[in-house]
Amino acid sequence: MGDPIPLLEELIKIDSSTKSGANEVIAYCEQWLTEQGLSVKKLENEGFHMLVCEIGEGDHTIVLNGHVDVIEAEKRQFLPYSKEGKMYGRGSADMKAGVAASMVAAAQLKDRELASKVMLQIVPDEETGGMHGTNYLIEQGYLGDFIICGEPTNMGIAIQSKGVLQLDITIKGKPAHGSRPWEGANAITKAIGLYEEIIELPFAQESSPMYTKPSINLAKIQGGTVYNKVPDHCDMSLDIRYLPDQSPEDIINQIRVITDSTLTVHNLNNPVRTRADNPYVEVLGESIKRVTQLEKVNLFGQHGSSDGQFFTKYGGSAVEFGPVGSDWHGENEMVHVDSVREYRDVLVEFILTMEESL
Structure with a gap:
């Protein structure tokens, strides 16, 4: 249960470049989470399926948001393989690695006494705009104070993103x-x-x-x-x-x-404008340094957009934070295996540390 890599491999194998494919991954995630003893709610919007899994209680909510849809690719790219510490395959970086690590983190935290709520959201259509997935969840009231979109950021924190x-x-x-x-x-x-x-x-x-x-x-x-x-x-x-x-x-x-x-x-x-001195960002940065031994965490602005944009008009502070990878949307998309495990550990460390700060 503790290693996200076998789960990541299974997620990559499913071609989720279509609605039906994304729904198939959602079903796999639902089964996996249920088998770990987590309570999962599946929602549907115009044929798109999505999951919400909540643990903990309290007045503050940390959202772990991840999308399982990918852009189209050749059949070989849905046959994941590992080489020299890297896992290759469509969606390995963008962003099934972030999803797998977030799922494992939630499973590891489920029996802990948490004074705030942690909400795992797994959605189907970020690559096509997010209107049927994350935007729908928000309209149904699934909001948060701090939102981590597990997009590939090489373990840096994207506190801003451009508008579209x-x-x-x-x-x-x-x-x-x-x-x-x-x-x-x-x-x-x-x-x-x-x-x-x-x-x-x-x-x-x-x-x-x-x-x-x-x-x-x-x-x-x-x-x-x-x-x-x-x-x-x-x-x-x-x-x-x-x-x-x-x-x-x-x-x-x-x-x-x-x-x-x-x-x-x-x-x-909308753009994202989260402040560098946001308390959640500061604690997340310290967690990254403790787990990875980095001396300094890169705070930067993304040129692209993510589903974090939908939370901002409701007061949520969103960031993108994810493992080390490259060539997403390319022919040789890959993620560094060790960074996926580190990412899982950072999420757990951050949530437990944030508990002490609230």
Whole structure:
């Protein structure tokens, strides 16, 4: 029961890149937790299954949040193998290692006298936005004071993450014969020109203590129908990861000033702004140093987003903290086996130490 590695191996074997696959992993986790004597509640939202497992009592709640869904991969990537102290396979780092270690930590803590509540949440759809999983749990009242998302962070603590602003922009041009392009207005070249203007806007040049600037990805562009016509329509999609102190409304307004094109918000996710001097963060940092012998814990800002974002509007302080790994979403995704065990030990140490501080 104490070693998360066999459990991790079994979780990787299940292709959870689909809803049904994620539900299969959820069922496996439910059975494993039940066999360890833990009380588990399974919830369903539009066909997505998720688990909540609570131990302890009290006025404060520590949430261990983990997702079991992964992005698609080749069949071989769902055949985990270990080499030179590393376990390879889709989801090994992002983030079935964090899930397995959190499950084992909960099992180890279940018979301890805990003065606060520890809530393990295992969810199905972080990679596709989290609306059917973590966001649903929060809407049902499964909240916490401090939330640890077990994403791979190389044993550092991500106390901030950028917000997500995804925009769809429709650019209009003027059609003309392909042999006489000067008689028309090419919507595709207008779109590219607009993108080049956007990356020079004031918001795109701003920085913060943890970030040099926002990121702006030209994610999709589509226009034109035939060779011999100047395209009069182009659709462009941007994925903007804005700084925690920036306003998405201000970003949209800056873009509207430079174009009369139709602009639609596809997705908007909140940033995370947990303070470095948050008591939970400070205790977690000390636990990491005691378990790992690190002299200093890296506090940093993530460029991407996690399910921690959903807790912030309800007052929860969220961080990302997880084992050492690399190449998540890549062909050779892997996690360092010893770091998974250390991660389990840090969680147990943190929860028990935090008990004394509350």
